[in-house]
């Protein structure tokens with residue numbers, strides 16, 4: 390569990406913020422990076438069809454700040470020449486690494502041959518990787534699921550092929566496309582990939598606690614780990630892993646700091662986007678962030694029905710004041726089972742890559 394290199398780029402600590410469409414934008418990435426412990430951040434997946442047609446949204450998705458480095462742009466698509474053009478554009482804007490999405494299960498993406506659809510077409514993936522290698526000089530990396538269906542698991546073969554094409558880091562989310570987000574990620578398959586190639590391999594899937602993360606890391610022998618959903622619930626998770634790696638007590642933010650981070654995020658959203666999307670982002674993070682906290686489910690219900698910035702801020706202030714009071718009266722800072730039941734009725738998180 391040491392820092393590793395993707396060519397000459399040191400991933401230190403070996404902890405990666407996993408790309409999440411609609412989540413890991415410029416604002417969220419900086420929020421997480423500022424908490425410490427993150428060795429690499431990745432953009433949301435960006436459509437090369439959009440990029441190469443100069444779609445403003447796709448171009449905006451490549452925007453990043455120096456404080457984010459090392460920074461990877463992740464692209465998706467199914468057409469080799471478009472993928473090569475998109476990769477070139479990422480290099481032009483100054484990305485340190487170009488990552489290819491080979492995992493998104495969304496039907497719209499798969500229908501056009503991209504995302505996990507490429508796992509069904511390794512020959513096309515091979516052409517894509519070779520074309521990209523010809524068009525960029527920054528390192529090329531790949532993010533894979535384990536296979537298209539549970540009956541056609543091919544991640545080890547695909548990883549070997551990718552290594553032959555010059556890919557310099559493989560990241561494996563241990564689920565098939567068929568599995569979606571059900572069940573648990575298969576870390577034994579991740580271990581098999583690590584053993585089959587000599588480039589660095591990072592593992593991904595279901596890490597939300599230090600115990601589980603270190604267990605899977607050790608068992609699979611991977612160079613690094615990626616954390617996605619766990620970072621929305623706990624923006625300090627990377628710092629906590631890094632603390633343990635350096636023989637320190639894992640950092641524990643208090644209620645005041647949690648509130649401050651939410652407010653920092655809201656401030657960034659309001660500066661960087663119009664009010665309506667900013668409200669959506671605030672609700673998204675606040676919703677994830679309070680999972681597991683007492684009264685969290687009720688707070689989330691109130692939040693989803695808030696329609697203005699002021700209303701959201703008022704709700705946050707009163708929720709955190711209640712949390713602080715509970716602390717004074719010695720209530721445990723854990724969400725009760727009744728709270729968690731309400732959580733499961735809440736809406737899902739939309740299209741996932």
Ligand SMILES: Cc1cc2nc3c(=O)[nH]c(=O)nc-3n(C[C@H](O)[C@H](O)[C@H](O)COP(=O)(O)O)c2cc1C
Pocket residue numbers: 407408409410411412433434463490491492493532562593594595596615616617618619738739740741742
């Ligand atoms: C809302 C959401 C959006 C996602 N978008 C992407 C994406 O754009 N690119 C990608 O490679 N994976 C994407 N993923 C998959 C995550 O990067 C990660 O592989 C998966 O969530 C498993 O890791 P976790 O259990 O740590 O969340 C997405 C996942 C979620 C929940």
